[in-house]
Amino acid sequence: MARIETDILVSGGGIAGLTAACAFGAAGHRVICVDPAPPVTEAADPSSDLRSTAFLQPARDTLIAAGIWDFLQDHATPLQIMRLADAGGEANEIRKVADFDASEVSGMPFGWNFPNWLLRRELLNRIDGLANVRFMPGVSTTALTTRETEALVRLSNSQSVRASLVVAADGRNSPVRSMLGIGVKTWRYGQKALAFTVSHTDPHHNVSTEIHRSGGPFTLVPLPDRDGKHYSSIVWMETGPHAKALSEMPPEDFNAALNARSCGVLGKLTLESRLTLWPIISQMAERLSGQRTALVAEAAHVIPPIGAQGLNMSLADIQCLLELFSETDDIGTQSLLDRYHRKRWPDIKARVTGVDILNRAAMAESPSLRDLRMKGLTSLHGLAPLRKVAMQAGLGNR
Ligand SMILES: Cc1cc2nc3c(=O)[nH]c(=O)nc-3n(C[C@H](O)[C@H](O)[C@H](O)COP(=O)(O)OP(=O)(O)OC[C@H]3O[C@@H](n4cnc5c(N)ncnc54)[C@H](O)[C@@H]3O)c2cc1C
Structure with a gap:
């Protein structure tokens, strides 16, 4: 040949x-x-x-x-705001929100999301x-x-x-x-990510939200609306056994766990796809x-x-x-x-x-480490110059 x-x-x-x-x-x-x-x-x-x-x-x-x-x-969903939310307190609820708005560093969104x-x-x-x-x-x-x-x-x-x-x-x-x-x-973390699509009752307004509690971040990334419903894709990182247990739950139990973990940020979430499971390493x-x-x-x-x-x-x-x-x-x-x-x-x-x-900060289990993580987020977000440097670094502007 x-x-x-x-x-x-x-x-x-x-x-x-x-x-x-x-x-x-x-x-x-x-x-x-x-x-x-x-x-x-x-x-x-x-x-x-x-x-x-x-x-x-x-x-x-x-x-x-x-x-x-x-x-x-034509298929792009813009990401205008990156919202970091801390839910690391005793109660499973959001105790601190920090918005990073692309308009502070450029005339364009941070990025565009695609399936x-x-x-x-x-x-x-x-x-x-x-x-x-x-x-x-x-x-x-x-x-x-x-x-x-x-x-x-x-x-x-x-x-x-x-x-x-x-x-x-x-x-x-x-x-x-x-x-x-x-x-x-x-580097291994003993962690897995569940990736799937949800519909939700509240609009996302082109905000991508990352919620921190323990086990790893829970991230909602905006997708286009379809048939009058709002959609986002989710990456939910957890320790391996917890992620596996979640992936094997009947749909109603999974939807309950999902809504508890999202702390109601986009209203009621409903699973709209299969679940896929990804091993996490660096x-x-x-x-x-x-x-x-x-x-x-x-x-x-x-x-x-x-x-x-x-x-x-x-x-x-x-x-x-x-x-x-x-x-x-x-x-x-x-x-x-x-x-x-x-x-x-x-x-x-x-x-x-x-x-x-x-990732290690987002996995933190102990209450003192979670409090430290929230203090770090508060300091990073509270100082405008530091906030802008973080946004530019995250963008990887070349
Ligand atoms: C849950 C999750 C969410 C993510 N979200 C984002 C995100 O929002 N933004 C972002 O930037 N990144 C994201 N990433 C990372 C991103 O998905 C990866 O960087 C990307 O998929 C890697 O692509 P790749 O093409 O390198 O590898 P792969 O997708 O693994 O592709 C490798 C290809 O090589 C082929 N192959 C294997 N062996 C051979 C061979 N012998 N000859 C020829 N071909 C071969 C395979 O079949 C495969 O198609 C995410 C990752 C995960 C796990």
């Missing part, structure tokens, strides 16, 4: 891999993207990913340049319009050999590909990272590149879902590579890949560390 020639092979067609394929293709590179799992693009599909992703301001610039934003903008299944559908629509990008679902990367001048990839359909660069976007257990012998450092690859290979997204870094940082860090990886590509004709050289590692490493390390601290 003839060998396929390309500039970039993207291994992994999750949201990060598909976005990378569009972005590199829009910049004029020939791209092949492979993934063993065909993407699920319908909410009702039993294997649909019921999470949503909030793209923050800097991510939008990358999506516009890649020609993806045109496909997404993951919809993102996959629109990314595939964008790829359809790019003649230099080929997506191969049902095909995986099975072997990688690199030399100074090229990467040779063996695919599960017996084809082989010669590429200037392999971009590993194949997830937290990245096979490409293993093939390169790059290790990872992993992880960093020891290096962001190998010969003729760059690691991006969860192949390079994993963090708990707090402050919508995960995929936004992945878009920063893609943007960094695009900027480096624009300075050279050979996009896979060692010097380019070394610069990629040096440019991205400090930001990734700072965010993995910062989100780790926030």
Whole structure:
């Protein structure tokens, strides 16, 4: 079988891999993207990913340049206010609310929220319009050999590909990272996240609310209204056994637990989807590149879902590579890949560390630690300059 020639092979067609394929293709590179799992693009599909992703301001610039934003903008729910609420007192009720309003730092919302299944559908629509990008679902990367001048990839359909660069976007257990012998450092919390969709009796007014009590944050992220009803997606983090017990409850018991945990912030909540359960870890690859290979997204870094940082860090990886590509004709050289590692490493390390601290604070069980957490939030929110610095840092403005 003839060998396929390309500039970039993207291994992994999750949201990060598909976005990378569009972005590199829009910049004029020939791209092949492979993934063993065909993407699920319908909410009702039993294997649909019921999470949503909030793209923050800097991510939008990358999506516009890649020609993806045109496909997404009509489906966007803006996030104007990030509300942090503390419910860590003796009674299960909100005792402190701190609003972070995007209008204090910019003329735009903090970000825009989209269901993951919809993102996959629109990314595939964008790829359809790019003649230099080929997506191969049902095909995986099975072997990688690199030399100074090229990467040779063996695919599960017996084809082989010669590429200037392999971009590993194949997830937290990245096979490409293993093939390169790059290790990872992993932090475990004994925690899981439940992700699902709810309807609620009160409108969300484009406010995303994160409620802290114990076990981890409970976050409501706005979705568009539908058929006269208000909707939000929820990520509810708890210790592993508690999350499992919640996921196995009959619907009426789950709805009761859900409304107790939400402290009534959007009125009465009703579960409107299946529940999906996600293990929570932090992880960093020891290096962001190998010969003729760059690691991006969860192949390079994993963090708990707090402050919508995960995929936004992945878009920063893609943007960094695009900027480096624009300075050279050979996009896979060692010097380019070394610069990629040096440019991205400090930001990734700072965010993995910062989100780790926030998650441990949100998990706090003891009343004294919970009181300390509330004092920290009060101080951060009460001082306008500090509040603005926190908002800019959360946005990851580049
Ligand atoms: C509950 C939850 C909520 C989240 N919410 C947000 C949010 O609001 N905002 C945000 O920015 N981030 C969020 N995140 C993080 C975000 O979801 C992840 O960063 C993102 O999904 C990771 O995408 P990925 O493409 O790197 O990995 P994955 O989605 O895991 O994709 C990896 C792909 O690689 C493929 N693959 C595996 N092996 C091979 C192989 N051998 N060859 C080729 N392909 C292969 C897999 O089939 C898969 O499709 C959240 C995470 C969780 C758990």
